[in-house]
Amino acid sequence: MKRVLIANRGEIAVRVIRACRLAGLETVAVYSDPDATALHVRLADRAARLGAASPLASYLNQDLLLEVARTTGADAVHPGYGFLSENAAFARRVEDAGLTFIGPTAASIEAMGDKITARKAMERAGVPVVPGFHGEATSDDELLDEARRVGFPLLVKAASGGGGKGMRAVRRLDEFSAAIAAARREAASAFGDATVYLERLLEEPRHIEFQVFGDQQGHVIQLAERECSIQRRHQKIVEESPAPHLSDELRRRMGEAAVAAAKAVSYVGAGTIEFLVDGDEFYFLEMNTRLQVEHPVTEVRLGVDLVQAQLAVAQGLPLPWSEQQICPRGSAIEVRLYAEDPSRGFLPTSGVLRRYRPPHGPFVRHDGGFVEGDEVTTHYDPMLAKLIVWGETRDQAVRRLAAALDHYVVHGVTTNLDFLRRLVRHPAFLAGQTDTHFIDTHFSMPYAPIPATEEAMIAVAVAELFGLGATKPTGGGEQGDRFNPWQTLGSWRSGR
Amino acid sequence: MKYWIGPDGGALGVTAKRSPSDPERVIVTLGERQIHLVARQAPDGMLLLELADGRHLGAWVTRDGQRYWVSCGGTTVVVEPANTESRSDIGHGGGLEAPMPGKVLGIHVELGQHVKRGDTLLVMEAMKMEHPLVAPFDGIVREIRTEEGEMVSSGAALVVVEQEEG
Numbered sequence: 024m025k026r027v028l029i030a031n032r033g034e035i036a037v038r039v040i041r042a043c044r045l046a047g048l049e050t051v052a053v054y055s056d057p058d059a060t061a062l063h064v065r066l067a068d069r070a071a072r073l074g075a076a077s078p079l080a081s082y083l084n085q086d087l088l089l090e091v092a093r094t095t096g097a098d099a100v101h102p103g104y105g106f107l108s109e110n111a112a113f114a115r116r117v118e119d120a121g122l123t124f125i126g127p128t129a130a131s132i133e134a135m136g137d138k139i140t141a142r143k144a145m146e147r148a149g150v151p152v153v154p155g156f157h158g159e160a161t162s163d164d165e166l167l168d169e170a171r172r173v174g175f176p177l178l179v180k181a182a183s184g185g186g187g188k189g190m191r192a193v194r195r196l197d198e199f200s201a202a203i204a205a206a207r208r209e210a211a212s213a214f215g216d217a218t219v220y221l222e223r224l225l226e227e228p229r230h231i232e233f234q235v236f237g238d239q240q241g242h243v244i245q246l247a248e249r250e251c252s253i254q255r256r257h258q259k260i261v262e263e264s265p266a267p268h269l270s271d272e273l274r275r276r277m278g279e280a281a282v283a284a285a286k287a288v289s290y291v292g293a294g295t296i297e298f299l300v301d302g303d304e305f306y307f308l309e310m311n312t313r314l315q316v317e318h319p320v321t322e323v324r325l326g327v328d329l330v331q332a333q334l335a336v337a338q339g340l341p342l343p344w345s346e347q348q349i350c351p352r353g354s355a356i357e358v359r360l361y362a363e364d365p366s367r368g369f370l371p372t373s374g375v376l377r378r379y380r381p382p383h384g385p386f387v388r389h390d391g392g393f394v395e396g397d398e399v400t401t402h403y404d405p406m407l408a409k410l411i412v413w414g415e416t417r418d419q420a421v422r423r424l425a426a427a428l429d430h431y432v433v434h435g436v437t438t439n440l441d442f443l444r445r446l447v448r449h450p451a452f453l454a455g456q457t458d459t460h461f462i463d464t465h466f467s468m469p470y471a472p473i474p475a476t477e478e479a480m481i482a483v484a485v486a487e488l489f490g491l492g493a494t495k496p497t498g499g500g501e502q503g504d505r506f507n508p509w510q511t512l513g514s515w516r517s518g519r
Numbered sequence: 520m521k522y523w524i525g526p527d528g529g530a531l532g533v534t535a536k537r538s539p540s541d542p543e544r545v546i547v548t549l550g551e552r553q554i555h556l557v558a559r560q561a562p563d564g565m566l567l568l569e570l571a572d573g574r575h576l577g578a579w580v581t582r583d584g585q586r587y588w589v590s591c592g593g594t595t596v597v598v599e600p601a602n603t604e605s606r607s608d609i610g611h612g613g614g615l616e617a618p619m620p621g622k623v624l625g626i627h628v629e630l631g632q633h634v635k636r637g638d639t640l641l642v643m644e645a646m647k648m649e650h651p652l653v654a655p656f657d658g659i660v661r662e663i664r665t666e667e668g669e670m671v672s673s674g675a676a677l678v679v680v681e682q683e684e685g
Contacts, residue, residue: 373620374672377588378581398672401620433595434581434588441595472596474526477549478568479589479596482578483523484535484547485558485566486587491580 024099024123024338025049028092029063031103032082033392034408035314036063039101042330051095053088055081057400062392069095076402082106085113089120099123099337105404108313109136125337127237127292127312134288135310139182139220145307148287150280153299153306155222157182163203166221170199173221179203181210182218187257189213192224227458228299230254230308231266233281234321234329237290238336244346245278245285246327249320251297252457253446255369260439261446262317263356264324267417267455269300277305284310293318293333317357319390319411324355354417356424358443360433362405365442365470371405374398377435382427386413399436407438417455421447441473442466522601525550530601584616584674615652615678617671621645625667628678632660640678643671658682 026049029036040050040063052067057076064070071091074080081087083106092100100117102108102125111132117124126132135141139157146152155177156169170177170193179202181189189210191202203219211217234246250266251259265274281296284307295315297308318329332343363369375398381389391408393399399407410427414420428444446452451465458464525531531550538544538555545558557569568576578591587598621643628640634654643650662679665671 372673374674377583378579380579400670429593432579432590434579434590435583444593473594474528475524475589475596475598476592476594477526478576478578478591479594479598480523480525480531480533480549481547481554481556481568481570482566482576482580482589482591483587483598484533484549485545485556485568486580486582487521488535488537488545489558489560489566491560491564491566491582 024334026051026068026095026097027099027101027125027334028053028088028095028097029067029101029103030082030088031101031106031108032058032061032063032403033406034390035103035105035316035392037066037392038390039103039330040066042328042334043101045328046331046334048099048334051091051097053082053091055402057398057402061397062394071095076400078106078402082403085110085116088113089116092117092120092122097122099125101125101333102313104313104316109311111136123337125292125333126314127288127290127294131288131290132312135312137182138180138184138309139218141309142220142307144287145284148283150284150287150307151305153222153225153308155220157220157222163200166203166219167196167199170221171196173223176224176226178222178224179206179219180222181206181214181216182220183214183216184210189219225299225301225306227460228252228301229266229458230259230297231269231277231300231305232295232297232311232315233278234315234318235281235285235290235294235296236329236332236336236342237285237292237294238342239291239339240341241289242342243282243285243290244342244344244349245281246321246325246329246349247351248274248277249295249315249317250457251317252459253452253461254459255462259317260359260361260443261356261452261457262320263354263417263420264320265351265354267457270303273300273303273305280305280307292336293329316359316406316409319388319409320355320357323386323388323411323413324351324353325349326352353413353415354420355411355413356417356420357409357411358424358428358447359406359439360408360410360431360443361439362399362407362436363439364437365439366472368469369439371401372399372437373401374436376407376433378432379434380430380432381408382410382430384423384427384430386423387427388412407433407436418453421453442470524599524601584676586674615640615655615676615680617643617673617675617677618650618652619643619645620673621650621671623665623667623669623671623677626663626665628660628663630660630663633683634658634660634680640680641665652677654680656680656682 027043028051029039043050050067052064052070053073054064055076073087107113111129114124115129142152142157176194179191189206191206193202206219207217229252233248237243249262249264251262253261284296293314295311298305299308362372364372379395388411412423425447520532522530535547547554555571559567566578576591581588585600624642624644626641636656638654639651641652658680661681665677
C-alpha cells in the first residue's frame with residue numbers, strides 16, 4: 024500500500040489524509056466542483072475532480088471514483104463515513120479492481136447492513152436483541168398477531184432503514200395498521216425495500232456503543248464505550264466516554280457482547296456495536312461497519328490513533344494493541360457543530376463562513392473540514408466540525424468544553440453553537456442524566472435564539488464608527504495592494 | 520441615528536461618536552442611555568472594549584450584508600437592522616436580499632424599470648416551493664446582481680431598487 028484515495032470530503036477526509044501522511048502513505052483527494060479549493064484538497068498529495076455538486080455526480084459515483092483511482096495510481100481506498108462507506112457493492116468493486124478497501128470485507132458489510140439478518144446473527148451469537156418480531160415478510164394480519172405478542176408500545180422499523188426513515192412508534196393496537204402502511208411506503212421510497220420488522224419500544228433508553236477492532240489474523244478487541252444518547256432528529260450531537268452512571272458489571276457484559284457480535288461476522292477493521300440500555304438490560308441495536316464520526320472520543324480517552332490502526336490492519340499487520348494494553352483514563356466529550364437552525368427545527372442552513380475561529384487550549388481538539396471564507400452548501404451533510412475535550416474527571420471535561428465553546432467564533436452561517444453552549448451548562452447534562460429524549464425533555468421547542476445583548480449593540484456601534492467590514496477599498500486600488508495587510512488595516516481605520 | 524433590533528426585540532436607536540478630548544474614548548448612545556468606553560481594534564480585527572464599570576470585552580464583529588454577527592462574552596448574536604431602517608436602507612441603494620438559500624427561477628424586471636410597491640421583482644425556489652420577492656416601495660431598478668438559474672445563499676443581494684421621492 025503506497026497511495027490512498029480518500030473517497031470523501033470535509034473533516035473526515037482531512038482526518039484520514041493527516042493519518043496517511045503520518046504513516047508515510049501518499050494521498051489522493053477527490054472533489055466536487057464547489058469543493059475544488061476545500062481543506063481536504065489542499066492537504067492531499069494529489070487531487071482529482073469528480074463532477075458537479077450533487078453527491079450522485081461526485082462522492083457517490085462509484086464509476087468515477089474507480090476511474091480516478093486508476094488514473095492516479097492509487098492502490099487503496101478509504102471511504103471515511105457516510106457516502107459509500109457501508110456500501111458492500113462498492114467495497115467489492117474496489118477489491119475486484121485489485122485495490123485495498125480500508126474497511127471490513129463486503130461480506131461483513133452485507134451481514135450487518137440488513138437489519139433482519141443482523142438480528143438473527145446476533146441471536147445465534149448469544150448477543151441480546153430488543154424483543155420483537157423479525158421474521159420473513161408476512162401479511163399485515165400476521166404482523167398484527169406478532170405485534171400482540173411483542174406488546175405495546177412498539178416500533179415498526181424498515182429492514183433496510185436508517186436515520187429514522189420508515190420508522191413508526193405505535194402505542195395502541197388500533198394505530199397499528201395505519202403505521203405499518205406508512206412505514207412500508209416510506210421504506211419503499213427511501214430504500215427500495217418495503218420490508219419491515221417489529222421491536223418493543225423502550226421508553227427511556229440510553230444509546231451506548233462500543234468501539235471494536237478486528238485484524239486479518241482473527242483478533243477482535245473492544246476499546247470501551249461511548250455514550251451517544253443526546254440526539255436530535257435521530258442524529259447524535261454529544262458523545263462521551265465513559266458513559267455516566269454505567270456500572271462496571273454492565274460495562275463488562277456489554278464489552279463481551281460487543282466482541283462476540285463482531286466475531287460473529289468475522290469483522291476486520293474499525294467498527295461500532297450500538298446498544299440500547301434500559302435499566303440493567305442492554306440490547307444490540309445495530310453495527311456500524313466503518314469509522315464513526317465520534318471516533319475521536321475513544322482516541323482521546325484511550326490515547327490511541329484509530330485511523331493509524333485502520334491503515335495498519337488494511338496492510339495485513341496485526342492490531343497494534345491488545346485489550347490488556349488499553350488503559351482508559353479520565354473523561355472525553357465531543358460535540359458536533361452543525362450548519363443548522365435550532366429555532367427552525369434544526370433544519371440545515373447554508374452561507375459563507377465569513378469568520379471561522381475554532382478555539383484552542385490544553386486538551387481541546389478541533390476536527391474540522393472548513394476554513395474561513397468557505398461556502399457551506401446544502402448538498403452535503405451539515406456537520407462543520409467536531410470539538411473534543413479531555414479532562415481528568417467528567418466535571419473538568421465539561422467545564423473545559425463550556426469554556427472552549429465560548430471562544431468558538433462562527434459568523435455568516437447559522438449553527439447550533441449557542442444551543443451547544445446552553446446544553447453543556449444544563450444541570451441535567453452536568454449530572455450525566457443522558458437519555459435519548461434529553462433534548463425533548465429539557466429544551467422547549469421551538470428553540471428561541473438568543474436576542475441581541477447590550478454588549479453586542481455596543482460592539483456594533485463601535486464597528487460602525489470604525490468602518491469595520493466596509494467593503495470598498497479607499498486607497499490604492501491597484502491589484503497588487505489588495506493582499507497587503509497594512510493596506511487593509513489602513514482602510515479599516517479610514518472611518519476615524 | 521441607525522435603528523437595530525435590540526435586546527427586547529424592539530427597535531433601538533444606536534450611535535457612537537469619539538470623545539472630542541480623547542480619540543480612544545467613545546461615547547455610545549443606546550436609546551436614551553449614554554455609555555462611555557475606551558475602544559481599540561486589534562491588528563487581527565478583534566474589538567477590545569473597556570467599559571466605565573470596569574468590564575473588559577473582546578468582541579468579534581463581522582458585517583454580513585445589512586446585519587452584523589457579534590461574538591462576545593460567550594454568545595453569538597445577529598444584530599439586524601430594525602424594519603423601518605432597513606427599508607430606507609434599501610431605498611438608498613441597499614440590496615434586496617434572498618430570504619433563504621435557493622435558486623433564482625425567474626427575473627421579472629429590467630434595469631431602469633419603474634416598479635410599484637408590491638410588484639414581483641423575481642421568483643426564488645427553495646425547499647421545493649416558490650417564493651416571490653416583491654418591491655418594498657415604488658422605485659427604479661438600479662442593479663440586478665443575479666441571473667436565472669443561479670443558486671444563491673441566504674442574505675445575498677439580488678436586486679437594488681432606488682426609492683422614488685414623493
